[in-house]
Amino acid sequence: MLAVKINKVSKYFKNNGARFDALKNLSINIQKGEIFGVLGANGAGKTTLLNCINGMLIPDKGNIKIFGKELAKNRKILEKMNSVSGETRFHWNLSANQILNFYCMLYKVPKAEREKRIKGLISDLEISEFMDKKFTTLSTGQRVRLVLAKSLINHPKLLLLDEPTLGLDPDIAIKVRKKICDVRDKYNTTILLTSHYMHEVEQLCDRIAFLHKGQLIDIGSVKDVKTSKFNTYKIIIDIKNPKKAPLQRMGFKVRGKQITKQLKHDQDISKVLSELVKGGYKIIDMEVKKPSLEDYFVKMLK
Numbered sequence: 001m002l003a004v005k006i007n008k009v010s011k012y013f014k015n016n017g018a019r020f021d022a023l024k025n026l027s028i029n030i031q032k033g034e035i036f037g038v039l040g041a042n043g044a045g046k047t048t049l050l051n052c053i054n055g056m057l058i059p060d061k062g063n064i065k066i067f068g069k070e071l072a073k074n075r076k077i078l079e080k081m082n083s084v085s086g087e088t089r090f091h092w093n094l095s096a097n098q099i100l101n102f103y104c105m106l107y108k109v110p111k112a113e114r115e116k117r118i119k120g121l122i123s124d125l126e127i128s129e130f131m132d133k134k135f136t137t138l139s140t141g142q143r144v145r146l147v148l149a150k151s152l153i154n155h156p157k158l159l160l161l162d163e164p165t166l167g168l169d170p171d172i173a174i175k176v177r178k179k180i181c182d183v184r185d186k187y188n189t190t191i192l193l194t195s196h197y198m199h200e201v202e203q204l205c206d207r208i209a210f211l212h213k214g215q216l217i218d219i220g221s222v223k224d225v226k227t228s229k230f231n232t233y234k235i236i237i238d239i240k241n242p243k244k245a246p247l248q249r250m251g252f253k254v255r256g257k258q259i260t261k262q263l264k265h266d267q268d269i270s271k272v273l274s275e276l277v278k279g280g281y282k283i284i285d286m287e288v289k290k291p292s293l294e295d296y297f298v299k300m301l302k
């Protein structure tokens with residue numbers, strides 16, 4: 001059974017009387033236990049999609065099944081889900097501690113377990129210093145960490161993370177990413193994530209989808225998607241004894257002791273190196289420059 005089945009979903013908004021298509025006939029299958037990244041430029045429809053999955057929005061066409069059931073007909077699925085969004089707000093007058101306790105009640109965490117569960121999250125997300133502060137007095141990063149703690153309180157089977165590390169210090173962002181992986185490993189949680197940090201997506205996601213103006217453009221493993229738009233990659237080699245003319249005949253660009261060559265994405269690098277060794281060249285250093293997800297993202301938006 002799939003964790004999430006997005007079937008021909010369209011979502012329209014009215015903008016000054018005119019219809020605006022935020023999602024267009026979108027179909028995506030997400031497997032159980034996957035960390036799935038949704039990528040796209042500002043306004044591509046990522047948050048709209050996550051809000052259709054968590055029931056905040058209702059698709060105008062198509063349907064979404066979560067663990068085989070439609071949310072519209074089975075609101076109980078919400079108990080197995082949780083989400084993080086920049087939009088999340090809590091009552092201004094409640095302290096962080098009261099907020100986590102409130103959500104424990106809401107998600108029916110047994111009373112005997114509550115204290116232990118909250119303590120675990122406080123330690124994992126390093127939020128102890130502001131547990132007694134009221135929500136309105138928290139900084140942006142503190143709020144994000146509190147929202148993350150709230151999102152893990154029910155050990156969700158499906159977790160929707162809309163830009164979960166936005167505004168966090170790099171050291172806390174690293175810990176949050178580790179926590180996301182731990183949650184998946186420990187509870188086999190399926191995680192849907194949007195992020196503008198491409199290194200984060202590369203590090204966390206098993207598969208990604210790229211949306212453009214509400215339409216699905218690419219879907220697959222990070223590696224497959226990013227290489228699909230690039231046929232070549234570059235190798236940069238430093239050699240001790242370069243001989244310009246013979247190296248140029250081998251297809252290298254020669255600049256002092258540094259030589260470079262564009263290889264086809266499926267071309268075997270060891271052949272190139274053994275040719276150099278056979279030619280009597282002494283390799284000092286080597287760098288392989290493969291396209292990054294950031295290169296892919298930039299290329300898609302050109």
Ligand SMILES: Nc1ncnc2c1ncn2[C@@H]1O[C@H](COP(=O)(O)OP(=O)(O)OP(=O)(O)O)[C@@H](O)[C@H]1O
Nearest residue numbers: 013014015022040041042043044045046047048049
């Ligand atoms: N309630 C709404 N009413 C009208 N238009 C909306 C509404 N919510 C979203 N939109 C429009 O739908 C489009 C998709 O918005 P969405 O928030 O899903 O984008 P996004 O991919 O999450 O962008 P970002 O990267 O900036 O978060 C945008 O053009 C936005 O203006």
Ligand SMILES: [Mg+2]
Nearest residue numbers: 046047048162
């Ligand atoms: Mg968004």
